[in-house]
Amino acid sequence: MSKNEVGDDKRARNVAPEHRWPAVIATLIALAAYAVLPSAVPLVERYVVVGVCLLMLIVLIIYNPHHLTRESRWSRRAEIALSVLILAANQVAFVETIVRLLNKHGNGSELLLASLQVWATNVIAFALVFWVLDRGGPVSRVKVARHELPLADFRFPQDEDHDAIDEVARGSSRQLDWVPNYIDYFYFSLANSMAFSATDTMPLTHRAKLLMALESFSGFVLLALVIARAVSLIG
Template sequence: MRSDAEDATASTDDAPASPAQERRAETRWAAFAGIVVAAVLTALVQQPETAVGRTIGLIALAAMAVPLFVINPHRLDRQTQWSRVLAIVFSAVLVLVNQLGVANVVVRLIDGSADGASVLLEAAQVWITNVIAFGLLYWELDRGGPVARGTLPRRELPLADFAFPQDDEEDASHEVAAGSSRRADWRPGFVDYLYVSLTNTMAFSPTDAMPLRSRTKLLMSVQALTGFVLLALVISRAVNILA
């Protein structure tokens, strides 16, 4: 039998959240800030070889961003089939446009066709953009995207691409379990996916959230490989500059 204290705790944990505690749909401003940073860095990269591709990509991104902002100007609480597809395409285009910069930086680092300072700066720009772009793509793919995560009951969410620590903490200590997925109905936001992207790029392996689906593992593999090649070549180039 459970004690009165345990019954009281269980009742508290199972009680519905008050209006002040109810989860609200995620705002778009964290992701918007990331997109702006990525777009600015992409535009500032001084690579004549990729200028046409980057310009076309940035124009396409701007064109796709307009209807996405119109349908959800502040909170991400509305979605149609076309807006869902457009959001994923937007993230994928940002990733692909940045890969042009990554490839060009790698070529220039290998053949030594650019001076050390400029190519190191470009490597930093595409590396940061890579983190943001993949974070945005993970954010759009996992559990049906930000609109689904913010509006659907948990039992109706699509399959998860990532398992976050909060998804397994309902049996932890009270102060930890209180913020878990089951007890607090916690859902990951853009910052969580940005952190996953950053740690995957730096550690070349998942450190916070574990990938669950094949598509996620493939995307994280591409990102980790890209980050590894960039960092390895940048370090080699920096050593040559200092030598």
């Protein structure tokens, strides 16, 4: 085992490792939507992005096939690069969709599908970024002692439920050694994209607040322009 790798025999926590497949399924859905749905981005460029992302995803699945039990420097960087690449590609699609909405390019059904693709992929992509950044990533969250974890980017309800009634407190971070997984970040990203603000989970760091602000802003602008386009068609 290399010096930079966290191995299966070095567990410092009493919590099961996270399953790999929720994040994989979400990634595949985002890539499929990006590749197939209407966009002004040329097919070749879109397929290149999808191909690079799939290659990184396959390598990461081979490294951790079912559960996220180990991490090395390259795998950590690959997880971050994959999520950031999907997010960056979707932001390009977001700008292109906004331009089409403002200039009234394309028919209504194509613009609606493109807007839906950008919005849904945004939810998945931001959830992936939150998931890989918070507290050192999914492997660190279950293997590194809590006092050695990087500062949390987000505060979940379970992080402060230890003094609630028994049936709630038993599921808290302090008593159960609970940590968030991809489903928690997906729900949080979905709620942020729909409410345009934090709901039950609070951002703690500057990077978390900036990422949340970008997601809320893009969702709000997209919704406002889609509604405005619909009103103009009715008129």
